[in-house]
Amino acid sequence: MRPDGWHLTHDVDEHLARAGDFLRSRPAPHTMPLTVIERLRTDGPDAYGAGAAVFGRLERAGEVRAAFHRLPARGLSPTALTPEGADGLAAHLAGLGYALPYVSAEHRTAASFADAWQRHTGATPTLRGRLHLYRLGTLTPPEPRPAGRGRVLGAADHDALLRWCDGFVTAVGETPAVDAGSWATSRFADKRFTFWEAPDGTPVSLAGCTAPVGGMVRVDPVYTPAHLRGRGYAGAVTAEVSRAALAAGATDVVLFTNPANATSNALYRRLGYVRVTDFAVYDFA
Incomplete structure (x- = not known):
């Protein structure tokens, strides 16, 4: 069994093999990672421009509880996280030296991560906008x-x-x-x-x-x-x-x-x- 915590990879197939069932379990709120991963899987790693995409998944007791992706030169897109989960992700990415231009997520997750990212990096967050998701x-x-x-x-x-x-x-x-x-x-x-x-x-x-x-x-x-x-x-x-x-x-x-x-x-x-x-x-x- 893999250790608990965040696991990062550049391999879309590896990420899909581990996190695919989790993402498909809530297809409406997971619409963005599902379509991003499918496009990278079918069109290749340069589908969104040159550079490597980064994928992450949070595992607890062998189960995936959350995931994120970041496309080349773009921001972070995590699935829903608790405030504690958002702080843990921010601390993990900051510790690895990541620089993020923005975060895009379900509004509570986005707000929690923005606050956590400021605490861990000093970067000041500014709300760009909100979107309604309809099904x-x-x-x-x-x-x-x-x-x-x-x-x-x-x-x-x-x-x-x-x-x-x-x-x-x-x-x-x-x-x-x-x-x-x-x-x-x-x-x-x-x-x-x-x-x-x-x-x-x-x-x-x-x-x-x-x-x-x-x-x-x-x-x-x-x-x-x-x-x-x-x-x-x-x-x-x-x-x-x-x-x-x-x-x-x-x-x-x-x-x-x-x-x-x-x-x-x-x-x-x-x-x-x-x-x-x-x-x-x-x-x-």
Whole structure:
């Protein structure tokens, strides 16, 4: 039996072999590690850019109780931790000489780790923002449904997809921008996308989703250009990709929302999504 405590590795297969059952036991709150690990496993170690990802798992009496991952040049993403667990992880990583630009986790865990990291390193945490995590209950398609249909994008749509994803990034203020050169390591490259198209074939809204892993699919992103909003297109395309995920066997269909966007939060609740918890991101000076 392995000793109790945190065990770190750069080997995604080793991490998945030890922590996979734990991560799959709560597919909704573990949506990020599940999809990150699956992408690294299928696309290779450079899927998120050059450099080695780091994985960690907390073992007690031979069982995994928590896990984290850190992608190259990015912050820490742990699963839920008690305040004591967050302090133990912060002390362990600080003792190994890690420098972290941010932590992203369930909001109580993120806050506990931010406080602990400041105690152990002196780095000052600043709350960057929060996100709501929703899980689909009973899908309720919008009524009336706007005219048109959903269409899954193929290879011939890549140039159009680049433009739409760049439009989304610009609209929400994300960085870096999306272009042909950065596409392969962007957060969009492993998604499957669907257009909602008007009856004449003009795309009016876009939704992406992750491949199924552990029975979980995450809808991300959903984007309608500003001049086409308010016509029900976002609801239609979200319902379409959600229906397709359920038809493919997904047991957990999830998505994140910006708490400040009352319109999108109300829309997803009407479609049958139920708020599970909040996530938070703290930057470290």
